[in-house]
Amino acid sequence: MLRTSNPFPIVVSGPSGAGKTTLVDRLLIADPLIRRSISTTTRAPRPGEQEGHDYFFVDRREFERLKVSDMIEWAEVHGEYYGTRRAFVVSQLTSGRDVLLNIDIQGADKVKRVFPGAVMVFILPPSFADLERRLRGRGDVSAEDLQVRLANARAEINASIRYDYVVVNDDIERAGGELRAVVAAERCRRARKTQEFIDRVTR
Amino acid sequence: MLRTSNPFPIVVSGPSGAGKTTLVDRLLIADPLIRRSISTTTRAPRPGEQEGHDYFFVDRREFERLKVSDMIEWAEVHGEYYGTRRAFVVSQLTSGRDVLLNIDIQGADKVKRVFPGAVMVFILPPSFADLERRLRGRGDVSAEDLQVRLANARAEINASIRYDYVVVNDDIERAGGELRAVVAAERCRRARKTQEFIDRVTR
Numbered sequence: 421m422l423r424t425s426n427p428f429p430i431v432v433s434g435p436s437g438a439g440k441t442t443l444v445d446r447l448l449i450a451d452p453l454i455r456r457s458i459s460t461t462t463r464a465p466r467p468g469e470q471e472g473h474d475y476f477f478v479d480r481r482e483f484e485r486l487k488v489s490d491m492i493e494w495a496e497v498h499g500e501y502y503g504t505r506r507a508f509v510v511s512q513l514t515s516g517r518d519v520l521l522n523i524d525i526q527g528a529d530k531v532k533r534v535f536p537g538a539v540m541v542f543i544l545p546p547s548f549a550d551l552e553r554r555l556r557g558r559g560d561v562s563a564e565d566l567q568v569r570l571a572n573a574r575a576e577i578n579a580s581i582r583y584d585y586v587v588v589n590d591d592i593e594r595a596g597g598e599l600r601a602v603v604a605a606e607r608c609r610r611a612r613k614t615q616e617f618i619d620r621v622t623r
Numbered sequence: 624m625l626r627t628s629n630p631f632p633i634v635v636s637g638p639s640g641a642g643k644t645t646l647v648d649r650l651l652i653a654d655p656l657i658r659r660s661i662s663t664t665t666r667a668p669r670p671g672e673q674e675g676h677d678y679f680f681v682d683r684r685e686f687e688r689l690k691v692s693d694m695i696e697w698a699e700v701h702g703e704y705y706g707t708r709r710a711f712v713v714s715q716l717t718s719g720r721d722v723l724l725n726i727d728i729q730g731a732d733k734v735k736r737v738f739p740g741a742v743m744v745f746i747l748p749p750s751f752a753d754l755e756r757r758l759r760g761r762g763d764v765s766a767e768d769l770q771v772r773l774a775n776a777r778a779e780i781n782a783s784i785r786y787d788y789v790v791v792n793d794d795i796e797r798a799g800g801e802l803r804a805v806v807a808a809e810r811c812r813r814a815r816k817t818q819e820f821i822d823r824v825t826r
Contacts (some may be wrong), residue, residue, distance in 0.1 A: 544824050577825050583810040598811050605808035608788040608801050621747050622780045
């Protein structure tokens with residue numbers, strides 16, 4: 421079985437409209453050693469959604485229990501809980517997979533605290549004007565909602581100082597290549613190599 | 624003119640026989656934004672060698688002066704001096720080029736002290752047996768010389784703990800890709816981005 425010898429969580433954040441989802445989807449297709457983190461939620465499955473593929477579906481009582489015992493990060497959105505289970509991330513890492521978490525800056529901070537070896541990547545739009553144009557282009561965004569999103573985006577970008585890497589999504593091919601390079605380089609980090617690895621080459 | 628916005632020195636070290644020179648040559652061909660560091664030496668030019676291309680040729684008195692005022696690192700080999708001028712590295716960085724230094728571990732430590740932002744990459748053979756085979760295969764190495772080189776290699780590999788990255792040269796294509804990925808990823812490092820860069824995307 422293919423496995424990476426020193427798996428780590430990869431945290432990808434960025435403002436809505438920066439093209440994060442497309443970049444993440446491409447990375448997952450390009451690199452079979454990376455698995456997407458699957459969230460746990462209290463909301464009901466939508467038609468076609470599968471347990472353990474799209475989400476882990478649990479009831480409210482179970483989520484309350486997990487919040488205390490196993491959630492790295494969680495949030496309540498429109499009255500439903502969404503969160504990331506430590507047990508899930510650990511099981512993927514143990515099986516030799518890097519785990520990709522597409523997550524906001526608050527969640528990212530929590531992941532870094534639990535997994536100090538996590539790689540933190542922030543996706544940036546080429547300019548703020550470009551971000552505004554992309555958000556307007558979605559059509560379903562009210563003027564008020566747009567202002568909230570732009571304010572959030574500005575705050576998020578300023579918080580990107582806590583990330584290890586920034587990838588500017590001005591060209592999807594180039595940005596995709598940079599994201600793959602970050603993962604490839606991090607796999608070469610001396611600090612991630614075990615003593616067994618060093619012993620192997622000096623004997 | 625093409626230039627990288629946040630140039631840095633790239634230090635590549637590794638034991639003799641690990642395939643370092645081939646990897647470095649390939650990186651320089653693949654990436655026109657990286658320049659090879661050109662050493663200064665007291666030895667006479669060999670036929671075909673050009674000033675400022677192969678070496679900077681200086682006399683002994685000039686080298687003694689530079690040792691005090693401008694040499695990041697230097698060594699005496701077979702009675703001749705070889706060294707790296709700080710002024711040369713700085714001029715390349717200032718013109719927007721990353722500077723690649725193929726240098727031993729002692730020299731590497733000195734580069735890191737002068738340029739804390741330098742990226743340190745150590746090239747490893749796939750195994751020690753492989754390294755021995757490659758050194759023997761060179762033919763012109765005496766049994767005694769071989770033992771010295773192997774002892775040096777073991778000491779160098781143990782010192783690789785001070786490097787940021789290790790690239791195992793078991794396959795030249797894969798190792799070359801890893802070296803390119805390290806450079807590409809380091810260009811995305813948040814810590815290398817200027818405030819102007821961040822301002823540009825938040826305005």
